[in-house]
Amino acid sequence: GAVVSQHPSWVICKSGTSVKIECRSLDFQATTMFWYRQFPKQSLMLMATSNEGSKATYEQGVEKDKFLINHASLTLSTLTVTSAHPEDSSFYICSASRQGWSEAFFGQGTRLTVV
Amino acid sequence: TQLLEQSPQFLSIQEGENLTVYCNSSSVFSSLQWYRQEPGEGPVLLVTVVTGGEVKKLKRLTFQFGDARKDSSLHITAAQPGDTGLYLCAGDGRDGGTSYGKLTFGQGTILTVHP
Numbered sequence: 001g002a003v004v005s006q007h008p009s010w011v012i013c014k015s016g017t018s019v020k021i022e023c024r025s026l027d028f029q030a031t032t033m034f035w036y037r038q039f040p041k042q043s044l045m046l047m048a049t050s051n052e053g054s055k056a057t058y059e060q061g062v063e064k065d066k067f068l069i070n071h072a073s074l075t076l077s078t079l080t081v082t083s084a085h086p087e088d089s090s091f092y093i094c095s096a097s098r099q100g101w102s103e104a105f106f107g108q109g110t111r112l113t114v115v
Numbered sequence: 116t117q118l119l120e121q122s123p124q125f126l127s128i129q130e131g132e133n134l135t136v137y138c139n140s141s142s143v144f145s146s147l148q149w150y151r152q153e154p155g156e157g158p159v160l161l162v163t164v165v166t167g168g169e170v171k172k173l174k175r176l177t178f179q180f181g182d183a184r185k186d187s188s189l190h191i192t193a194a195q196p197g198d199t200g201l202y203l204c205a206g207d208g209r210d211g212g213t214s215y216g217k218l219t220f221g222q223g224t225i226l227t228v229h230p
Contacts, residue, residue, distance in 0.1 A: 006157070031215070032216055034217060041201070041225055042222070044220050046217070091155075093158070095157075095218075097217075098215070099215055100215075102146040102148075102165070102207040102208065102215075103146075103160055103163055103207070104216035104217075105160065106160075108157045109155065109156060109157045
């Protein structure tokens with residue numbers, strides 16, 4: 001399968017600071033990348049869809065100004081959690097796909113802890 | 116409203132037992148994927164089923180797509196402790212076409228196989 005790399009795997013930050021998470025497709029060009037949030041023992045909750053070179057589409061209830069998504073190239077999308085608060089602590093996962101594919105391939109996830 | 120109903124949500128069994136996980140919907144999907152996720156990691160694609168009635172086998176795992184492409188099942192024979200994890204079904208292309216990786220996820224099934 002295709003390889004997607006997410007970095008960092010875990011991060012601890014202070015409340016009020018911003019954190020950037022990177023998602024890279026290593027062996028294919030991803031026309032679309034997705035960002036999810038996952039709570040313990042639950043399924044994935046889609047936050048936003050990002051297409052290369054255009055603005056991300058956010059799911060209902062997701063704050064655009066808090067979760068900034070940039071998809072500047074066909075192999076890289078970033079999620080920046082701005083002014084992080086403890087309630088933003090979670091497991092964030094990206095996936096990537098491309099036109100013509102029905103599957104998506106996932107990164108390893110990032111465990112964010114805001115203290 | 117959950118578009119993909121996955122059951123059971125929790126399954127705790129002894130090594131050597133068989134089990135089946137179900138994924139049901141009132142919508143037709145162009146394809147359906149099954150993923151396995153271990154704690155602290157991203158989901159890993161196990162299989163994609165595309166044709167109604169299709170059966171795919173992956174060692175001790177058997178996946179089936181319903182004739183009407185509205186449901187799927189995952190059957191594990193002689194479960195082993197290494198099968199422990201979160202199993203997710205995900206559909207692409209609800210009501211036809213393709214979602215290009217924007218998957219509709221089930222709630223997930225947490226499987227624990229005791230030695």
